[in-house]
Amino acid sequence: MMLDWLPPTLIGVLLVIAAIGAVRRMNLWRAGQAEKVDALAGLLAMPKRYLHDLHHVVERDKYMSRTHVATGGGFVLAMVLVVFVHLFGIDSKVLAWALLAALVMMFCGALFVYKRRMNPPSRLSKGPWMRLPKSLLTFSITFFVLTLPAAGLPIVGKLPEGFGGWLLTLVLSVLILMSLSEMLFGMTWGGPMKHAFAGALHLAFHRRPERFDGGRSTGLKPAVLGEASHGVAKPIDFKWNQLLGFDACVQCGRCEAVCPAFAAGQPLNPKKLIQDMVVGFAGGTDEKYAGSPYPNIEVGNAKGAPNQIITDGLIHPDTLWSCTTCRACVEECPMMIEHVDAIVDMRRFLTLEKGDTPNKGAQVLENIIATDNPNGYAPASRTHWAADQNLNLMKDVRQADVLFWVSDGAFDMRSQRILRAFVKLMKAANVDVAILGDEELDSGDVARRLGDDATFQSLAKRNLATLSKYQFNKIVTTDPHAFHCLKNEYGDFGSDGLLSISGESVVVLHHTTFLNQLVKDGRLQLDTFKGGKVTYHDPCYLGRYNGEYEAPRELLATLGIDVAEMERSGYRSRCCGGGGGAPITDIPGERRIADMRMEDVVSTGAELVAVGCQQCTAMLEGVVEPRPVVKDIAEILAGQLIEEKH
Amino acid sequence: MQPNINVVSLVSVGRHPQSGRARRAEQDGQAVELGLKLAGKALTVVHAGNAQEPVLRQYAGMGLPSLTVLAQESNCDALPVLVSFLKDKPIDVVLTGVRAESGESSGMLPYLLAEQLGWSLVPRVADIIGVQGDEVELLLALPRGQRRAVKVKLPIIASVDNAAQEARQTAFGPGLRAQFNVLTVESVVDESASRWQINAAKPRPKRLKVVKAKTAADRMKAATAKPMGSGGKIMKDETAAEKAQAIFDLLLEEKVVR
Numbered sequence: 037m038m039l040d041w042l043p044p045t046l047i048g049v050l051l052v053i054a055a056i057g058a059v060r061r062m063n064l065w066r067a068g069q070a071e072k073v074d075a076l077a078g079l080l081a082m083p084k085r086y087l088h089d090l091h092h093v094v095e096r097d098k099y100m101s102r103t104h105v106a107t108g109g110g111f112v113l114a115m116v117l118v119v120f121v122h123l124f125g126i127d128s129k130v131l132a133w134a135l136l137a138a139l140v141m142m143f144c145g146a147l148f149v150y151k152r153r154m155n156p157p158s159r160l161s162k163g164p165w166m167r168l169p170k171s172l173l174t175f176s177i178t179f180f181v182l183t184l185p186a187a188g189l190p191i192v193g194k195l196p197e198g199f200g201g202w203l204l205t206l207v208l209s210v211l212i213l214m215s216l217s218e219m220l221f222g223m224t225w226g227g228p229m230k231h232a233f234a235g236a237l238h239l240a241f242h243r244r245p246e247r248f249d250g251g252r253s254t255g256l257k258p259a260v261l262g263e264a265s266h267g268v269a270k271p272i273d274f275k276w277n278q279l280l281g282f283d284a285c286v287q288c289g290r291c292e293a294v295c296p297a298f299a300a301g302q303p304l305n306p307k308k309l310i311q312d313m314v315v316g317f318a319g320g321t322d323e324k325y326a327g328s329p330y331p332n333i334e335v336g337n338a339k340g341a342p343n344q345i346i347t348d349g350l351i352h353p354d355t356l357w358s359c360t361t362c363r364a365c366v367e368e369c370p371m372m373i374e375h376v377d378a379i380v381d382m383r384r385f386l387t388l389e390k391g392d393t394p395n396k397g398a399q400v401l402e403n404i405i406a407t408d409n410p411n412g413y414a415p416a417s418r419t420h421w422a423a424d425q426n427l428n429l430m431k432d433v434r435q436a437d438v439l440f441w442v443s444d445g446a447f448d449m450r451s452q453r454i455l456r457a458f459v460k461l462m463k464a465a466n467v468d469v470a471i472l473g474d475e476e477l478d479s480g481d482v483a484r485r486l487g488d489d490a491t492f493q494s495l496a497k498r499n500l501a502t503l504s505k506y507q508f509n510k511i512v513t514t515d516p517h518a519f520h521c522l523k524n525e526y527g528d529f530g531s532d533g534l535l536s537i538s539g540e541s542v543v544v545l546h547h548t549t550f551l552n553q554l555v556k557d558g559r560l561q562l563d564t565f566k567g568g569k570v571t572y573h574d575p576c577y578l579g580r581y582n583g584e585y586e587a588p589r590e591l592l593a594t595l596g597i598d599v600a601e602m603e604r605s606g607y608r609s610r611c612c613g614g615g616g617g618a619p620i621t622d623i624p625g626e627r628r629i630a631d632m633r634m635e636d637v638v639s640t641g642a643e644l645v646a647v648g649c650q651q652c653t654a655m656l657e658g659v660v661e662p663r664p665v666v667k668d669i670a671e672i673l674a675g676q677l678i679e680e681k682h
Numbered sequence: 683m684q685p686n687i688n689v690v691s692l693v694s695v696g697r698h699p700q701s702g703r704a705r706r707a708e709q710d711g712q713a714v715e716l717g718l719k720l721a722g723k724a725l726t727v728v729h730a731g732n733a734q735e736p737v738l739r740q741y742a743g744m745g746l747p748s749l750t751v752l753a754q755e756s757n758c759d760a761l762p763v764l765v766s767f768l769k770d771k772p773i774d775v776v777l778t779g780v781r782a783e784s785g786e787s788s789g790m791l792p793y794l795l796a797e798q799l800g801w802s803l804v805p806r807v808a809d810i811i812g813v814q815g816d817e818v819e820l821l822l823a824l825p826r827g828q829r830r831a832v833k834v835k836l837p838i839i840a841s842v843d844n845a846a847q848e849a850r851q852t853a854f855g856p857g858l859r860a861q862f863n864v865l866t867v868e869s870v871v872d873e874s875a876s877r878w879q880i881n882a883a884k885p886r887p888k889r890l891k892v893v894k895a896k897t898a899a900d901r902m903k904a905a906t907a908k909p910m911g912s913g914g915k916i917m918k919d920e921t922a923a924e925k926a927q928a929i930f931d932l933l934l935e936e937k938v939v940r
Binding site for chain 2 (some may be wrong): 151264266391398408412488
């Protein structure tokens with residue numbers, strides 16, 4: 037046959053072009069800042085990370101996970117075999133049959149991809165992504181036909197001689213060119229298949245390798261202070277593996293579907309944000325973006341370049357300030373991209389370098405700096421709430437079993453009711469507890485989420501200096517935000533140095549976890565709850581940030597409450613809108629996040645919504661009545677406490 | 683921004699009313715803000731005191747490339763060093779707060795400076811509209827949001843009222859990187875002040891409000907009723923001509939009709 041050389045040549049040429057694209061793409065990532073990764077361990081762990089951790093996330097959508105296993109698995113296997121069979125021309129019937137099997141598997145998967153693309157949900161990007169199932173089908177069919185002779189199939193395997201064979205080879209070659217352009221050229225030159233190439237490397241060089249194997253890594257990385265600039269101003273200010281992470285996005289829009297700010301019509305869409313980051317480090321405009329826009333912002337006007345300041349033309353600062361840092365997008369992302377890290381990195385630049393925190397942001401930060409609390413109250417009035425509580429102060433007792441971290445709820449009358457309820461429970465259980473009193477400072481949560489890492493670090497160091505003066509076994513707090521800071525973020529400033537009375541490291545607990553232990557130890561006598569239907573709202577900083585979904589539910593169960601779960605609960609809980617300084621920066625939207633959450637509550641028919649966070653309490657109680665009653669779990673428990681009569 | 687005018691903002695170390703901690707003084711921050719509006723990066727910001735004071739970084743964080751410090755001890759008088767710094771310099775506008783948040787807080791500094799330098803003093807400025815030739819047009823802040831436009835010959839010393847544009851947010855990075863020009867000056871120890879004994883001021887007890895109203899409706903009325911005006915008169919039985927005359931007289935008196 038005259039054109040036998042054509043298919044292998046095409047495959048070879050496209051592989052070379054793909055390799056050139058890969059090098060070019062890697063250079064784009066390498067423009068980012070240095071970040072140490074364990075490259076070898078990462079690469080070795082990559083298959084497991086893909087098959088186990090990533091698949092675990094994809095598995096939440098059963099249809100898609102099976103489709104992807106068939107398509108992706110089939111393609112990878114087929115591509116490897118194609119190289120052996122068609123490029124190197126290894127004449128082996130076993131390989132050929134294996135290749136045929138892989139292609140059939142891929143074909144079946146691709147059919148389901150095609151089916152889903154017939155009427156795609158709004159969260160999916162369109163544009164080139166609509167072409168992908170066709171390319172997948174073309175690839176599998178073309179190579180199936182091409183492999184038949186190698187498999188030695190008697191009838192179909194015989195190519196007609198002469199002009200017929202010549203024509204067939206030509207047609208096949210065109211199809212090879214079409215499908216391989218998508219699969220190989222597109223993989224490294226920015227087509228939809230890019231996700232496979234960048235995604236695999238992203239898994240290997242992930243910035244938070246602790247997240248794999250069921251681990252959790254949610255604390256923000258500390259900003260380096262005192263350099264020529266702070267935070268991320270330009271795309272190249274990101275770490276190189278963050279840039280790689282952005283490139284891994286498959287534009288599946290799961291983040292968009294769970295984002296509370298997007299649902300509220302605020303100008304944020306996590307998927308678009310990540311795509312804008314790609315536009316930033318690769319250069320160009322967002323014209324080709326084919327997904328949902330930021331609400332009420334037209335697509336096509338954003339321009340970016342690796343060296344251009346992101347908020348000058350690529351992203352409006354309001355997009356960054358709309359985020360509540362609820363981590364729903366990160367939790368949902370099948371590629372394990374870290375949206376929140378990127379957003380806070382860019383906020384750091386706006387706050388620390390430009391001094392441009394919107395609305396009340398500047399005032400709140402100034403208050404935190406001058407009074408160690410966000411509302412500028414007199415620091416000497418921090419313990420006024422406990423005037424009638426007869427609580428020990430650490431500076432008097434020097435040591436206690438439990439250090440109760442009161443948090444800034446001390447200044448807020450609604451939160452004080454939660455604090456008192458918790459104290460009542462601890463007293464009933466005879467807990468050896470003490471508070472820091474006026475020595476306690478703001479945990480730094482708000483300052484950090486608003487991008488002011490300098491103030492956060494100062495607070496963290498000063499709080500740790502205070503804590504290290506005393507001895508205690510546990511820190512317990514009713515505020516999940518303070519809980520997260522103390523547990524996950526103070527570690528970078530030496531919280532590991534805190535030792536308990538017995539010399540072990542101090543544990544930090546949320547009050548629901550601690551109360552659950554007390555109940556299990558039989559130290560609290562509780563009556564059955566006789567109110568109506570109850571639902572439970574998972575605070576983001578307790579659930580997604582710290583994985584505590586069970587203790588609050590077990591506590592409610594001990595009261596005989598059968599929680600009427602909301603559709604979005606547990607790891608999919610919808611934010612109340614109160615995190616990340618969002619109530620302070622207050623970016624306008626079409627709806628309020630808290631209202632949407634309250635609609636979730638109402639749809640369960642519950643009369644009472646149990647929460648485990650003062651911020652959630654404030655946000656949900658801010659919804660206009662009539663609405664279900666909002667109570668912290670400590671309050672509900674305190675109401676059912678059977679007190680010993682003396 | 684105004685071309686070619688030399689603006690100096692004087693800043694002091696403030697004191698937070700709740701925590702008592704050092705901070706960027708509110709009015710001084712506004713003086714810097716107004717100075718930045720007038721002169722941009724060419725603004726000179728001067729502090730007489732300790733160059734190591736961290737609060738100065740908060741002023742610098744407003745976007746000042748540099749800050750001038752007349753280094754002296756805390757027991758020294760700021761006035762003489764400021765006078766000798768400002769004297770003989772081609773300065774058009776000096777901006778200060780109305781009064782400091784710490785120290786004597788007498789509010790006398792702008793007056794004494796104006797007296798010793800022989801410049802005009804403009805108290806409680808809300809905004810500076812612009813400079814024409816050797817005259818500056820400014821808005822004075824009067825009670826209840828009223829403004830008075832005045833024109834004053836340069837150079838001037840102006841104290842900035844709370845009604846002026848709020849100070850912009852201070853940013854950590856630029857504050858950290860700002861250059862401090864520390865000048866050694868011949869400072870004068872404030873002898874009389876060193877002999878004073880300083881006590882914390884106690885707020886005066888408030889007179890208890892005795893509620894005379896018996897019913898809720900009365901209390902409501904007391905809380906919402908407008909204060910009755912003392913002037914004016916009621917004319918019911920007079921003729922139309924007399925009533926018209928009274929209205930005309932009033933309009934003349936209030937200068938509505940001239």
